[in-house]
Amino acid sequence: MQRTYFTRALVAGLCGLGLAQAAGAGTVTVLTSFPKELTTAYQKAFEAQNPGIKIEILNKNTTASVAYVRELPEGQRPDVMWASAPDAFEVLARNKLLAPAPETVNKSAPPKIGNYPLNDPQGLYYGQALAGYGIMWNTRYLQAHKLPAPKEWSDLTRPEYFGHVAISSPSRSGTTQLTVETILQGEGWDKGWSQLLAMMGNAAAVTDRSFAVPDGVNNGQYGIGIVIDFFGLAGKYSGFPVDFAYPRMTAVVPANIALIAGAKNAEEARKFMAFTMSVPGQQLLFDPKISRLPILPYSMLKAPAGYPVPQEVASRAKVQFDANVGEARYQVVISLFDQMVTFRLKELQAATRAIHEAAKALQAKPNAKGSELLAQARSLAYTPLVGEANVKNEEFLELFRKNRRDVAVSKQLTGLEQMWADKARANYERAQQLAGEARSLAK
Known part of the structure; x- marks a missing residue:
């Protein structure tokens, strides 16, 4: 009797193990930076079509996702990478962490958006949606503060926008990193950084997550947000008092999906990837809470009235984005x-406030010496600490690609970054002082 019990227990245990393995084999782990509104919609729609496969969402920002995949051994990695930043996929491809899945591609999608390839020429990642970068604003907030709606990046350097702008950190947000890189490529390294630093001097906040910017604009915490288009469009089409504009200095690039090398459930992962690029998968992008630009022609889909057309946005965009340069x-x-x-x-804000005040005073009462001091203050505050020659130096770039877990590498990078931090603080404090002197000369 006891033997029969143990035999049954053993059989039950083996059956349970088999079921667990089967469940594991039918689970696709998707590593993504995308918001819950999007991932939940795709998860539900795909599982309804494929009842034997479960989708598990692992949400991390893009920078953390890249580090996560790099650190895990083959066989323990997630199955799918799904994010907006093409240069992040280039990093994974360089490290041989992506596997080809050409059968997942929808042949009805165009090969290019503007001049930008929809899919990786090496066939390791694929455009699943399209995205541009721009400015969203809360219409009630701007009306209350008597501010005009900004349309170009340069608008955000103007003194009237001081304290009204929000952005997320590119080290925590792949979409912000792409926005920053787009400006740098469009304006050139040195001019691009000068514009960015002047814009950031007007910033009310640099948030930890990209979602915090559109949420803050939607609820009126911030007046203006620097965002990827779907954040602005989602707010607008969901009924918030917000609007969105693409500056001329923007780019339209693919949000990508890829099979991770060493995926545990590659076959099921390919099915999920193919679904996201199918007509039903693309139609989901028009959900007001998602509001992304599809890769398929609108003739195959049902687009809301007045919805942005990717090819039209791309034709107006002045930046021909180069993912290799970004990577x-x-x-x-x-x-x-x-x-x-x-x-x-805080130091950059203080310097910028002083610069705005000095410029206003000198406009009312011009002074040659004051203007000279103000120019010096602007140069100190808005000049990047790394010049264009450095970012063309392969040895310099290679240092930043090395593994920070290496003690010697970590020490070298930490020392360099601390030097930048100290220099930035000194420059901002000196800029504030010079701007103050310039203002006093205009009294």
């Missing part, structure tokens, strides 16, 4: 932004 300096850009902006925002 090469990816770590440098996010690190430099943190040391000059994220961790030094």
Whole structure:
């Protein structure tokens, strides 16, 4: 009797193990930075069509996702990477962490958006949606503060927008990193950084997550947000008092999906990838809470009236985005932004306030010496600490690609970043002082 009991228990245990393995084999782990509104919609729709497969969402920001995949051994990695930043996928591809899945591609999608390839030419990641970068604003907030709606990045450097702008940190948000890189590519490294730093001097906040910016604009906490288009469009089409504009200096690039090398459930993962690029999967992008631009022609879909047409936005965009350039300096850009902006925002704000006040005083009462001091203050506050020559130096770039877990590498990078932080603080404090002197000369 006891033997029969143990035999039954053993059989039950083996059956349970088999079921667990079967359940594991039918589960696709999707690593993504996308919001719950989007991932839940795709999860429910796909599982309804494929009752034997479960979708597990692992939500991390893009930078953390790249690090996560790099650190895990083959066989323990998630199955699918799904995010907006093409240069993040280039980083994964460079490290041989992506696997080809050409059978998932929808052949009805165009090969290019503007001049930008929809899919990776090497066939390792694929455009699943399209995105541009721009400015959203709360219409009631701007009306209450008597502010005009900004349309270009340069507008956000103007003194009337001081304290009204929000952005997320590119080290915590792949979409912000893309926005920053788009401006740098469009304006050029040095001019781009000068514009960015002047814009950031007007910032009310640099948030930890990209979602915090549109949420803050939707509820009126911030007047203006620097965002990827779907944040602005989702707020607008969901009924919030917000609007959105694409500056001329923007780019339209794919949000991508890819099979991770060493995926546990590659077959099921390919099915999920194919679904996201199918007509039903693309139609989901028009959900007001999602509001993304599809890769398929609108003739195959039912688009809301007045919805932006990707090819039209791309034709107006002035930036021909180069993912290889973005990938090469990816770590440098996010690190430099943190040391000059994220961790030094108060000092940058103080310098910018003083510069605005001095400029106003000198406009009312011109003074040659004051104008000279003001020019020096602007140069100190809005000049990047890393010049264009450095980001063309392969040895310099390679340092930032190395593994920070290496003690020697970590020590070298930490020392360099601390030097940037100290220099930024000193420059901002000196800029504030010079602007104050300039203002006093106009009295």
